[in-house]
Amino acid sequence: MTLLQQLALNQTRRQFFASSGFSLGTAALASLLGDSARGAETKGAGTGIGAALPETHFPTKCKHVIYLHMVGGPAQMDLYDYKPKMADYFDKDLPDSVRMGQRLTTMTSGQARFPIAPSKYKFQQHGKCGMWISEVLPHTAKMADDMVFIRSMHTEAINHEPAITNIQTGNQVTGRPCIGAWASYGLGSLNQNLPTFVVMVAKPSNQEQVQAISARLWQSGYLPGEHSAVSFRAAGDPILYINNPPGVDGGVRRKTLDGLNQLNELNFARTGDPETQTRIAQYEMAFRMQSSVPELADLSKEDAKTFELYGPDAKKQGTFANSILTARRLVEKGVRFVQIYHNNWDHHGNLAGRMPDQCRDVDQPCWGLIQDLKRKGLFDSTLVIWGGEFGRTIYSQGGVSKTNYGRDHHPRCFTMWMAGGGSKGGTIYGETDDFSYNIVKDPCHIHDFHATVLRLLGIDHNRFTFRYQGLDQKLTGVEKAEVIKALIA
Numbered sequence: 358m359t360l361l362q363q364l365a366l367n368q369t370r371r372q373f374f375a376s377s378g379f380s381l382g383t384a385a386l387a388s389l390l391g392d393s394a395r396g397a398e399t400k401g402a403g404t405g406i407g408a409a410l411p412e413t414h415f416p417t418k419c420k421h422v423i424y425l426h427m428v429g430g431p432a433q434m435d436l437y438d439y440k441p442k443m444a445d446y447f448d449k450d451l452p453d454s455v456r457m458g459q460r461l462t463t464m465t466s467g468q469a470r471f472p473i474a475p476s477k478y479k480f481q482q483h484g485k486c487g488m489w490i491s492e493v494l495p496h497t498a499k500m501a502d503d504m505v506f507i508r509s510m511h512t513e514a515i516n517h518e519p520a521i522t523n524i525q526t527g528n529q530v531t532g533r534p535c536i537g538a539w540a541s542y543g544l545g546s547l548n549q550n551l552p553t554f555v556v557m558v559a560k561p562s563n564q565e566q567v568q569a570i571s572a573r574l575w576q577s578g579y580l581p582g583e584h585s586a587v588s589f590r591a592a593g594d595p596i597l598y599i600n601n602p603p604g605v606d607g608g609v610r611r612k613t614l615d616g617l618n619q620l621n622e623l624n625f626a627r628t629g630d631p632e633t634q635t636r637i638a639q640y641e642m643a644f645r646m647q648s649s650v651p652e653l654a655d656l657s658k659e660d661a662k663t664f665e666l667y668g669p670d671a672k673k674q675g676t677f678a679n680s681i682l683t684a685r686r687l688v689e690k691g692v693r694f695v696q697i698y699h700n701n702w703d704h705h706g707n708l709a710g711r712m713p714d715q716c717r718d719v720d721q722p723c724w725g726l727i728q729d730l731k732r733k734g735l736f737d738s739t740l741v742i743w744g745g746e747f748g749r750t751i752y753s754q755g756g757v758s759k760t761n762y763g764r765d766h767h768p769r770c771f772t773m774w775m776a777g778g779g780s781k782g783g784t785i786y787g788e789t790d791d792f793s794y795n796i797v798k799d800p801c802h803i804h805d806f807h808a809t810v811l812r813l814l815g816i817d818h819n820r821f822t823f824r825y826q827g828l829d830q831k832l833t834g835v836e837k838a839e840v841i842k843a844l845i846a
Contacts, residue, residue, distance in 0.1 A: 413544070413815025419778035420547065421688040421739040422540060422810070424696045425681070425723065427715075428521065428568050429703030432749035432764050433772040434793040435476045435712060438508050439489035442791045443475035443751065447759060451752045455792050462515055464705060464754060465765045471752035473792070474762035477709060486783040493716040496724035502783040503727055505775045505844050509787020509796045512747055512768045512803050517568055517703070520746035520768065524803050525574050527832045534578035534823075536807060537694040539832045541584040542577075542823070543816055548691030551653070552587035555692055557684070559677040560591055561701040562670075563714035570698055579825040582635040586696065589654070589683070591675030653686055666725035670718075678722040685729050688739050702745055705754050706763035719743075727776055740778025740813055747771050751792045770796050773806070779813045781846040804838035812840045 434440050451471040465471070479492045484501030497504075514520035519529035526533035534542070541553040556575040561567070575586035618637050625633040656672065659682070664671045670678040677699050684695040702715055723743065730736040748771025749764035756762075770789045776782065788798040808818040811832065818838060822829035 414817040414820060415812065415815045417779060417813065417815030418737050419740050419813045419815065420544075421692070421735070422537075422694045422742065422778070422814070423681075423684045423688060423726070423739060424537070424694070424742045425719070425744075426521075426525075426696065426698050427702045427719070427743070427745040428570060428698050428700045429517070429566075430520075430745040430747045430749060430766060430771065431702045431715075432476075432704055432708065432712070433508070433770065433789075434749070434751060435478055435708065436491045436494060436716075437489070437506060437772040437774075438770075438789055438793045439480040439491075440476070440751070440791055440793050441480075443473060446473040446792075447475055448472045448757055451792065451794070455790065455794050457795075459769065460515065462766050465750070465752075468754075471750075472757045473751055474753040474757045474764070475759075477760060477762075478712075484783060486785055488785055491716075493713055494720050496721045500724055500727050500776070503776050504782060505780045505784045505786065506772065507774065507786050507801050507806070507844070508770070508772045508789060509798070509800045510744070510748075510771045510773050510803065510806065511796060511800055514747065515766050515768050517746065517766075518571075520766075521574060524744075524746050524806075526578065527804060527807055527834050531571075531573050532578055533830075534580045534584065534832070535575055535586075536810065536832060537575060537586055537696055538577040538580050538584040539811075539821070540694045540814060542580050543811075543821055544693055544814065546691070547693060551687070551690055551692050553693045554584065554586040554696075555589055555684075555687055555694070556586040556696045556698070557589045557680045558591060558698045558700070559680040559718075560675045561677070561699060561715065562718055563701055563711050565701060565707065565711055566703050566705070567700045568703055570700065574698075575696060579830065580823055582632055583638055586694075591680075653690060654683065656682060656686075663729065666728055668721040668725065671722070671725075677718045678725075681722045681726050682729075685726060685733070685735075688735060689733060704749065704764055707761060708763055709761040730777060736777045738778065740780060740810065741776045742773065742810070743775075744773030745771065748793075751794055767794070769794060775844065779846055781844055784844060786841065786843055799843075801841060802838070804833045804836065805841055808833050808838040808840045809844055813845060 434443070449472065451473055456471070476491070480489045481492070481498070482488065483490050483498040486502055488501045488506055490498040490501065512520060512523055514523045514529050522531055523529045525535045537554040537556070546553045554575070558570055572588065575588065577584040621633050621637050656679070663682070667678045667682050670676040671682050673679055677697065680697050684697060687695050699719060701711065704711060726741065727736065730739050748767040748769075750767045754763040754765045770793060786799055787796060787801055789795065790797050811818045811821060818831060818833045818840070822831050824830070
């Protein structure tokens with residue numbers, strides 16, 4: 358008998374009921390409530406890589422998510438939150454009545470004044486919805502009626518690491534599962550030869566102020582390890598060691614893997630550690646990906662019309678355009694959740710010198726993705742999300758001129774958009790004040806946003822939980838979160 362087995366036998370009566378009481382209670386509740394108590398875990402959700410597709414809480418057409426995260430926080434008033442009255446406030450101090458004592462970052466808290474910097478970019482209304490969109494996003498403007506614009510997003514976090522962790526995991530403290538891991542856990546796989554969750558970090562063409570991006574953002578936290586993302590590299594083979602070394606053929610690799618799995622099964626029998634089973638499943642997935650991933654990452658079979666949709670950078674490995682085309686190929690093959698991070702949106706200075714590059718990187722590829730999903734018949738089943746971790750201030754960091762300025766972090770309001778996947782295209786939700794500083798109508802907290810995304814995937818966020826440390830953990834946390842029905846078609 359091992360030490361771990363002895364420990365399991367030596368638990369007290371109190372320990373037994375503490376560890377098993379939830380399971381006993383759940384069984385009793387399920388017997389009373391029937392299938393409604395089990396929710397999205399019906400038919401094997403979260404039971405492993407390649408698990409059967411579960412029933413969802415609600416009927417839904419949405420099967421995939423492509424989440425485009427703009428790292429650093431795009432300036433909403435330079436892209437989507439048009440504030441024409443600010444032209445009259447150039448270089449005037451932000452009124453105290455607007456700021457209302459809001460805490461600032463250390464990058465601007467010591468400034469003697471907070472001069473207002475109106476956007477230097479022109480805006481026009483687009484689509485039947487009449488959305489005001491900046492001149493630096495001409496391709497995006499053409500699909501305004503396909504998009505849901507949320508101009509009233511808000512968060513508590515004011516610095517990058519807690520803010521990006523918050524919007525990805527629902528908590529500012531690291532160690533929680535990200536939204537992609539939750540989708541993997543709740544909905545399972547659609548293709549046993551590919552990961553359920555894939556992440557790519559695209560290279561921005563302008564790298565003046567690149568933020569660090571931690572792999573913790575796409576980990577599974579307290580969920581089983583198989584729900585972490587598989588990271589595709591920006592250069593070379595998409596995954597390290599995807600090809601066998603010289604002299605090692607598939608048969609040798611299979612024999613080696615079988616022996617390794619036998620050793621892991623012996624270890625599992627001794628310790629009962631569930632992560633050992635995760636390791637076995639991931640080794641098997643890695644073996645299957647040796648044949649599926651190289652073909653998937655080979656864009657040479659795409660026709661000229663496809664590359665024209667995504668723009669001139671689509672053939673350059675590691676670019677945003679190349680990554681987003683790969684994302685379309687991934688969802689077409691059954692990958693559940695694809696996340697792309699695009700860096701350098703942290704415009705503390707030289708916004709006029711950097712914003713055009715950032716927008717050029719993403720504008721046509723995002724438009725191309727929506728058109729491509731439509732022609733492939735994937736638009737209704739794929740939810741596309743675009744946004745950062747917070748917004749920017751209307752006042753300038755440092756000096757200000759009419760042609761250039763910088764903006765500090767701003768958590769009180771920012772803009773995100775969605776398209777496809779059952780979202781209500783042509784919707785403009787939420788309003789901010791004339792300074793794009795405070796929300797004046799229809800606020801949307803990030804927990805509300807997460808609840809809405811889960812609803813689009815057919816999941817009730819209140820019933821979608823994982824037992825950890827004695828608590829029923831949720832993506833949306835313990836505070837009240839509302840599904841925003843106005844965003845759903």
